[in-house]
Amino acid sequence: MAGQLYARYVPPVATAPVAKLASDDLATQSSATPTSIKKAKDKRKANDTKAKPSLKDEGRDPMQDEHLHTKRKKRAREAEDGKDATRKRLKHPVAEAPNEQQDISRSDKFKAVFSKFERSSRITEAVRGSGRVEIATEAHTSATEPPVELLDLGPIPQPEQPPEVEAKPTFSALPSWLADPIKISSSARTTFSDLHLDDHTVKHLGKLGYDEAFAVQAGLIPLISPGKDKHMGDICVSAATGSGKTLAYMLPMVESLKHSLVTKLRGLVIVPTRELVTQAQKVAEDCAAKTGLKIGTAVGNQVLHDEQRSLVRKRRRYDPDAAKILNDKALQVLKSGSLEEDELLEDCRDMLPGHVPIYESNVDILICTPGRLVDHIRSTRGFHLYDLKWLVIDEADRLLDQSFQDWTEVLMSQLDAQKPEGLLSAYERMLATLDRPKARKDLTKIILSATMTKDLAKLSALRLSRPRLLVVGEEKGGKGGTEQILTDNETFDLPKTLTEYALSVGDGSKKPLYLLHLLSNNVFVDSPAEDQAEASQKKPTSKLPKDSADSSSDEDSSSHEAEDSSGSDSDAKINQHTAPPEDPIAQEARSRPRLIIFTNNNENASRLAHVLGALDSKFAAMTGVLTKSSTTTVGKKVLREFSNGKKSILIASDRASRGLDVPNVTHIINYDIPRSVVSYVHRIGRTARAERSGEACTLFTRTEARWFWHEIAKGSQIRRVDKRKVIRISINLAEHVSDEMKSKYVAALEGLREAVEDRKDVPTS
Numbered sequence: 214m215a216g217q218l219y220a221r222y223v224p225p226v227a228t229a230p231v232a233k234l235a236s237d238d239l240a241t242q243s244s245a246t247p248t249s250i251k252k253a254k255d256k257r258k259a260n261d262t263k264a265k266p267s268l269k270d271e272g273r274d275p276m277q278d279e280h281l282h283t284k285r286k287k288r289a290r291e292a293e294d295g296k297d298a299t300r301k302r303l304k305h306p307v308a309e310a311p312n313e314q315q316d317i318s319r320s321d322k323f324k325a326v327f328s329k330f331e332r333s334s335r336i337t338e339a340v341r342g343s344g345r346v347e348i349a350t351e352a353h354t355s356a357t358e359p360p361v362e363l364l365d366l367g368p369i370p371q372p373e374q375p376p377e378v379e380a381k382p383t384f385s386a387l388p389s390w391l392a393d394p395i396k397i398s399s400s401a402r403t404t405f406s407d408l409h410l411d412d413h414t415v416k417h418l419g420k421l422g423y424d425e426a427f428a429v430q431a432g433l434i435p436l437i438s439p440g441k442d443k444h445m446g447d448i449c450v451s452a453a454t455g456s457g458k459t460l461a462y463m464l465p466m467v468e469s470l471k472h473s474l475v476t477k478l479r480g481l482v483i484v485p486t487r488e489l490v491t492q493a494q495k496v497a498e499d500c501a502a503k504t505g506l507k508i509g510t511a512v513g514n515q516v517l518h519d520e521q522r523s524l525v526r527k528r529r530r531y532d533p534d535a536a537k538i539l540n541d542k543a544l545q546v547l548k549s550g551s552l553e554e555d556e557l558l559e560d561c562r563d564m565l566p567g568h569v570p571i572y573e574s575n576v577d578i579l580i581c582t583p584g585r586l587v588d589h590i591r592s593t594r595g596f597h598l599y600d601l602k603w604l605v606i607d608e609a610d611r612l613l614d615q616s617f618q619d620w621t622e623v624l625m626s627q628l629d630a631q632k633p634e635g636l637l638s639a640y641e642r643m644l645a646t647l648d649r650p651k652a653r654k655d656l657t658k659i660i661l662s663a664t665m666t667k668d669l670a671k672l673s674a675l676r677l678s679r680p681r682l683l684v685v686g687e688e689k690g691g692k693g694g695t696e697q698i699l700t701d702n703e704t705f706d707l708p709k710t711l712t713e714y715a716l717s718v719g720d721g722s723k724k725p726l727y728l729l730h731l732l733s734n735n736v737f738v739d740s741p742a743e744d745q746a747e748a749s750q751k752k753p754t755s756k757l758p759k760d761s762a763d764s765s766s767d768e769d770s771s772s773h774e775a776e777d778s779s780g781s782d783s784d785a786k787i788n789q790h791t792a793p794p795e796d797p798i799a800q801e802a803r804s805r806p807r808l809i810i811f812t813n814n815n816e817n818a819s820r821l822a823h824v825l826g827a828l829d830s831k832f833a834a835m836t837g838v839l840t841k842s843s844t845t846t847v848g849k850k851v852l853r854e855f856s857n858g859k860k861s862i863l864i865a866s867d868r869a870s871r872g873l874d875v876p877n878v879t880h881i882i883n884y885d886i887p888r889s890v891v892s893y894v895h896r897i898g899r900t901a902r903a904e905r906s907g908e909a910c911t912l913f914t915r916t917e918a919r920w921f922w923h924e925i926a927k928g929s930q931i932r933r934v935d936k937r938k939v940i941r942i943s944i945n946l947a948e949h950v951s952d953e954m955k956s957k958y959v960a961a962l963e964g965l966r967e968a969v970e971d972r973k974d975v976p977t978s
């Protein structure tokens with residue numbers, strides 16, 4: 214029965230030929246005559262007889278054969294019935310028509326389904342083959358195509374997705390002043406006289422060795438000095454380490470204040486560490502020489518009372534009315550026994566009758582750490598910021614990360630406070646009587662860093678007014694271009710005179726030996742000082758091993774974070790411009806290679822110094838250690854010796870990574886990999902300052918390699934001049950380290966272990 218063939222689901226590929234066969238069969242049978250049918254029957258009989266094997270021949274069970282025979286007969290009968298049915302249908306076509314139409318429509322349906330399969334198969338083939346998808350037309354999918362073999366169920370082939378176009382936002386998430394900064398090329402130079410500084414100042418700068426203005430000075434000074442380019446608002450500055458930011462803000466501040474007749478606190482500079490207070494003080498004194506301006510400092514190491522007296526002086530004024538009010542108040546306090554108003558009693562204690570105390574600032578410019586500033590705001594009688602004209606926050610990103618004592622909040626509310634009537638000048642009193650909206654305070658805020666943050670949440674704490682951002686950086690595509698590569702992300706420029714190296718130290722277990730090899734063969738190329746006198750006769754040279762260098766990268770995994778904070782005293786900066794004349798030996802000592810080795814914590818610094826000294830006693834004599842745990846006196850001494858060349862090596866924690874300006878530091882070695890990109894930028898920024906050349910080498914272990922190459926060497930956060938690469942160097946320890954040195958190393962480690970276990974003090978300098 215042909216109809217039954219379509220009554221159940223049969224996969225299209227299989228059914229198509231069957232359907233064709235069935236219709237062929239129909240065609241054949243429609244032209245058959247009774248005679249031909251009989252002939253066919255006879256033929257089949259003959260075949261059956263022929264096919265029937267002789268029982269004798271085969272020797273099989275007659276019962277089984279009989280059963281087989283019956284089965285064949287039954288099948289033949291069934292076939293005959295089928296043909297009869299076909300014949301009947303042919304005789305009565307109308308009666309059978311609905312069934313037949315149904316069959317034909319089903320056949321069409323299967324053909325359609327089949328053609329769909331064929332199409333999708335061709336698309337799959339096309340996607341797999343050329344990757345291109347060609348959609349065939351209906352006509353093309355006709356029966357001319359060979360039948361497609363259907364496979365198991367699998368994922369339906371999908372057309373290849375068009376490549377995603379990298380969307381570049383047409384807007385910036387930053388406010389316009391951050392997204393569209395004032396740009397200046399780091400190679401820009403100008404004379405100080407072109408910056409409209411007076412002749413006396415220009416001459417004075419010349420004497421200090423500042424012949425022309427660096428880019429940041431050329432960019433910032435006009436923006437904050439009187440003149441047509443002055444910006445009436447606050448300024449943020451982003452410029453590389455060692456680019457001269459300190460002079461850039463100090464000079465205009467001193468220039469604007471030097472004509473003041475009365476000493477008032479008008480300039481406030483906030484920096485994160487005591488070392489930087491000392492450095493900035495030096496620059497301020499250089500600039501303010503012979504101007505009569507008084508520079509003061511406030512850092513945590515002094516006795517607060519002494520510092521208070523140095524900042525504010527107390528005087529008497531005859532004013533009977535005011536004296537009566539003050540005395541009445543003091544009496545109330547005495548009666549109530551309250552100690553909160555103790556200062557009021559203090560005020561009256563040494564006053565003559567009819568007199569009141571008045572407080573005056575002893576300084577025009579104060580340079581301080583934020584913690585100490587808060588101390589003075591809260592507890593120094595007569596200390597106020599009502600007259601402030603300049604607020605400078607250097608290393609701003611670091612300071613804004615520190616929230617101790619709520620220093621920004623305390624400072625800002627002090628700046629916003631209204632000046633008490635008693636402190637108003639005659640002019641201010643007159644203005645106060647006028648019914649006018651309050652004029653903006655004449656205060657300029659200058660916020661600076663080599664790693665300036667664009668974090669609005671942090672910057673908003675400074676309540677900037679009409680701010681602009683000044684960026685000093687490399688030009689896009691080298692010199693001549695004007696547009697800088699700026700993104701919404703924070704990106705930092707490195708000094709263009711810096712060369713960077715990276716040294717793989719395997720698993721790190723032999724790091725001291727790698728360091729020793731670097732020091733002996735690449736930094737102190739001639740043998741390191743046997744003693745300082747002998748070394749002073751030699752002319753040192755220093756270059757990292759460019760012969761063994763290549764700039765390939767190497768990657769594995771790892772990452773770290775955050776810098777440690779610091780704070781201690783030291784007269785860090787030895788300003789080359791104002792240093793007294795030196796004897797030749799001291800001069801030579803200064804010209805020797807000088808390097809800072811950075812570790813990630815105090816312990817590593819102390820231990821490294823111990824091992825290095827044990828490996829080679831010559832290095833013990835040349836090395837100083839500066840960590841957070843160094844006392845103020847030790848820190849001062851170490852920095853002084855390092856600055857004047859008595860010590861050539863300074864092993865330091867990140868305490869020394871920010872702002873430290875020791876001239877002629879020739880090398881930086883990151884013995885421990887820095888914990889962040891920002892930390893790396895500041896550490897290596899201790900060399901290659903003020904356009905002098907410098908080299909920095911980072912030691913990385915296998916696990917640190919990936920982070921180093923991804924984030925530091927090739928990361929998008931750091932911009933290098935002319936896309937300069939970090940040069941990879943390698944040292945084959947097996948070749949270079951003698952057996953004697955190896956056993957020394959084992960002994961040094963053993964000595965260190967014993968020292969640590971016995972809780973002996975590991976020598977620190």
Ligand SMILES: Nc1ncnc2c1ncn2[C@@H]1O[C@H](COP(=O)(O)OP(=O)(O)OP(=O)(O)O)[C@@H](O)[C@H]1O
Binds near residue numbers: 422457872
């Ligand atoms: N115009 C100039 N000519 C020559 N030397 C200069 C000039 N301006 C600054 N310098 C010198 O450049 C050095 C670095 O200056 P400074 O300490 O201000 O850098 P900085 O930008 O604040 O660096 P950092 O971000 O690391 O604190 C100092 O030794 C300073 O004396």
